[in-house]
Amino acid sequence: MSKKILAYKRENGSLGIRNYVAIIPVDDLSNNAAESVAKIINGTIALSHPYGRLQFGEDLDLHFRTLIGNGANPNVAAAIVIGIEPNWAKKIADGIAQTGKPVAYFGIEGYGLLKTIERASRKAKEFVQFATAQEKTEANLADLIISFKCGESDTTSGLAGNPTAGRVAEHLVNEGGTVIIGETSETTGAEHILAQHFASKELSDKYLQIHRNYLKIIEASGEDLLGSQPTEGNIAGGLTTIEEKALGNIQKAGRKEKILIQSVLDLAEKPHTKGLHFMDSSSAAAEYITLMGAAGAALHLFITGQGNIVGNPIVPVIKITANPKTAAEMSEHIDVDISSVLTHEINLDQAADKVLDALTAAARGQYTAAEVLGQQEFVLTRLYPSA
Amino acid sequence: MAYHKFLVHEKKDSVGVAITDIKKGEFVKGVFLADEGVLNITAADSIPLGHKIALNSIKSGEFIIEYGEKIGRAFKDINQGSWVHTHNLKSIHWVKK
Numbered sequence: 412m413s414k415k416i417l418a419y420k421r422e423n424g425s426l427g428i429r430n431y432v433a434i435i436p437v438d439d440l441s442n443n444a445a446e447s448v449a450k451i452i453n454g455t456i457a458l459s460h461p462y463g464r465l466q467f468g469e470d471l472d473l474h475f476r477t478l479i480g481n482g483a484n485p486n487v488a489a490a491i492v493i494g495i496e497p498n499w500a501k502k503i504a505d506g507i508a509q510t511g512k513p514v515a516y517f518g519i520e521g522y523g524l525l526k527t528i529e530r531a532s533r534k535a536k537e538f539v540q541f542a543t544a545q546e547k548t549e550a551n552l553a554d555l556i557i558s559f560k561c562g563e564s565d566t567t568s569g570l571a572g573n574p575t576a577g578r579v580a581e582h583l584v585n586e587g588g589t590v591i592i593g594e595t596s597e598t599t600g601a602e603h604i605l606a607q608h609f610a611s612k613e614l615s616d617k618y619l620q621i622h623r624n625y626l627k628i629i630e631a632s633g634e635d636l637l638g639s640q641p642t643e644g645n646i647a648g649g650l651t652t653i654e655e656k657a658l659g660n661i662q663k664a665g666r667k668e669k670i671l672i673q674s675v676l677d678l679a680e681k682p683h684t685k686g687l688h689f690m691d692s693s694s695a696a697a698e699y700i701t702l703m704g705a706a707g708a709a710l711h712l713f714i715t716g717q718g719n720i721v722g723n724p725i726v727p728v729i730k731i732t733a734n735p736k737t738a739a740e741m742s743e744h745i746d747v748d749i750s751s752v753l754t755h756e757i758n759l760d761q762a763a764d765k766v767l768d769a770l771t772a773a774a775r776g777q778y779t780a781a782e783v784l785g786q787q788e789f790v791l792t793r794l795y796p797s798a
Numbered sequence: 799m800a801y802h803k804f805l806v807h808e809k810k811d812s813v814g815v816a817i818t819d820i821k822k823g824e825f826v827k828g829v830f831l832a833d834e835g836v837l838n839i840t841a842a843d844s845i846p847l848g849h850k851i852a853l854n855s856i857k858s859g860e861f862i863i864e865y866g867e868k869i870g871r872a873f874k875d876i877n878q879g880s881w882v883h884t885h886n887l888k889s890i891h892w893v894k895k
């Protein structure tokens with residue numbers, strides 16, 4: 412059964428479930444202006460971050476791709492870009508404008524902070540009135556791009572949380588949906604199994620190559636990840652090794668008899684087809700969801716064991732747990748408690764139905780726990796240091 | 799015994815996962831996810847929710863199996879019913895060369 416939602420149909424046909432006017436700083440210096448505009452003008456949100464100066468090469472490309480992608484995200488009705496210099500601001504605004512949505516950019520040099528705030532605020536007022544005149548139309552949950560990630564995982568994630576997410580992915584993909592998974596580092600020890608989940612040998616080889624490259628970076632640094640993979644929280648939750656964590660993690664891909672991965676995406680790259688996709692990505696929660704926002708995700712499913720509390724400014728995050736202690740002790744963060752899978756009171760399909768209902772409610776407009784609590788982490792992935 | 803207190807992913811696994819806190823000396827029931835088969839074990843240690851219990855004796859140096867796959871290697875002898883975690887199980891990845 413397809414789930415009916417209410418969505419904003421954007422100029423390029425993409426579907427969003429929130430209706431923000433995003434104020435996007437190009438660089439650290441422009442956060443103050445962006446946040447000031449967001450304080451003055453109701454209905455706007457500033458996507459502040461600490462980077463954007465003296466970046467170069469692939470790292471700079473990723474910076475632009477991430478900011479353009481988030482401005483282009485279907486949950487954003489219109490965008491304002493503010494940078495210390497006008498050229499990079501224009502580059503990002505031009506990228507977002509390709510969606511057809513209203514965009515404006517402002518450079519601070521030659522005007523100063525106060526005049527920039529005034530100019531951007533006047534434009535933001537106009538954009539909010541444009542945004543709030545948009546009406547929602549009926550659509551299907553599977554029309555959205557939905558991203559998945561687990562965090563503060565424990566063994567309940569592998570027993571129930573991630574297999575439930577796998578069932579949700581199977582349902583959405585079979586209904587014609589688009590689902591993105593990733594977390595390159597957290598597939599270590601289970602890469603030989605995940606490799607069997609790709610639609611072709613070329614894709615499988617591409618994934619394995621990305622994973623090998625990643626391991627080389629770790630080895631070249633002379634370090635290991637013993638102190639951070641698994642994390643302290645993972646270990647407290649009973650996960651002992653990265654292999655064990657990875658074997659639980661990859662359950663999100665669903666059963667390979669049911670669905671296969673259709674592409675391997677670069678960081679912040681938008682999927683070109685429907686179906687299940689794997690993005691090369693950090694496993695750090697806020698970085699990951701920010702990359703997914705750039706890839707066009709309108710909604711995120713987050714599976715937690717010990718209780719990660721992450722949110723995102725423009726992508727609503729639905730949080731589920733199969734750990735009964737977390738569900739009780741951190742209840743304000745948990746949208747769906749599926750701990751009864753462990754006691755066999757419900758099976759994975761029934762748990763997946765509960766999660767699909769929560770995703771549907773969020774996609775019809777209900778705020779998720781992370782939205783109500785104001786968790787709005789926006790974190791850009793860096794590839795190497797600035798010049 | 800009415801309720802299971804641990805789950806086992808696959809038949810060939812050497813560990814189960816506690817779904818509730820288990821006390822040392824407790825005689826506990828486990829269920830295999832694959833076929834709902836049942837096994838009973840006496841806990842040799844207290845095992846917190848989410849932590850692993852050894853289903854059989856494991857020698858130091860042997861692989862430990864969960865999900866039907868290697869999750870690492872024992873670096874101490876482990877008795878049946880014992881708690882399996884960072885004090886006796888180590889990854890075979892992230893080993894400094």
